[in-house]
Amino acid sequence: MRQFESEQLTVFQSVLYQTTSAVIKTKEAIIVTDPNWLPNEIAEIKAYIESIIGDRKLYIIYTHSDYDHIIAAGAFPQATTIASVAFVNRTNKEQVLEQIRQFDAQYYIERDYPIVYPHIDIVIKEDGQTLEFPDITCTFYLSPGHTADGLFTVVEPYGILLAGDYLSDVEFPFIEDYEAYAATVQHAQTIIAHKKVEVIVPGHGTTTNNRAEIQNRIDTSLLYLNNLANGSVDETELQKLYPFYTGLTEMHELNKKAVHK
């Protein structure tokens, strides 16, 4: 289903984990993030892209390599792909593909495209690397912490931040590397201030163009990280903040371990 629509940006939301796929329409390019999850959802995104593409070139940004975010890579073989250097250099790629196969086996899901780890055409090696189009500029920022290969993209002049699995309203931080995660949220704060970000699209949950809500997402992440380090996270508070908290308790336990690594 479509979660958010503006002149340039349409965000699709999967029924699973409220995972998003952003589709940005520019003069000469269509830019998509992480097409996901279910075959009918991929078909809907594909049909939408086909309806607006005209002579435009298709780009797909992979925000990171968790299996839910690369699950439909094989459905877009014609796309020019973008991801971080850590995404390309990930060593256990077969393990991610196996997670997709396991998921599809568990739910008897058939797909009309191959399950592949995406080949990346434009590799983001440096923080602040840019990609210029006639009417827009994409600036990429390395965003490790949730996974080592996270990537933020800011699309100017639209003021869109494609945040991957950060700044969600349905998930507290899912932490692989605590120090890196905290630095990435601080980095997001700086980017939002300097780049005049007006809309953020999280990998899971709700897209927002509300300035106060954007700041609230940053503050909520920082507060959780801080409380986690101090051992003072209030779980009743988390239950109030996150409607699916009962499904996330295990992630909170894993985070407690991550902070002491």
Ligand SMILES: [Zn+2]
């Ligand atoms: Zn995710």
